[in-house]
Amino acid sequence: MTKIVYVATDGSRTEVEARDGDSVMRTALANDVEGIVGECGGSMMCATCHVIVDEAWAEKVGPRSDGEEDLLDGAATEPRPTSRLSCQITVRPELDGLVVHLPEAQM
Numbered sequence: 001m002t003k004i005v006y007v008a009t010d011g012s013r014t015e016v017e018a019r020d021g022d023s024v025m026r027t028a029l030a031n032d033v034e035g036i037v038g039e040c041g042g043s044m045m046c047a048t049c050h051v052i053v054d055e056a057w058a059e060k061v062g063p064r065s066d067g068e069e070d071l072l073d074g075a076a077t078e079p080r081p082t083s084r085l086s087c088q089i090t091v092r093p094e095l096d097g098l099v100v101h102l103p104e105a106q107m
Helices: 024-030 055-061 068-073
Strands: 002-007 013-018 050-053 083-085 098-101
Antiparallel strands (some): 050 083, 050 098
């Protein structure tokens, strides 16, 4: 299992064990992490799973996938350089300890 850390806007942290192969979004939803909506179910049709990848992890997570940029432009909270759609980040062993920050709003 791979640990993912979700950091809320107030600084509180939620650490969860994720199954490799799942998305960071699905992991959040399965563990009732507040701040991730995932309205489209992970089909990359909305931006309600927007997260800001901690800068220390940005290179390991990798670049945005095709289409992510356009959706993030419509996110409720202005995207930052390390913003990603959490439905597009696949959990894998090298992401053990990944830290993602939740935006102020998703909708």
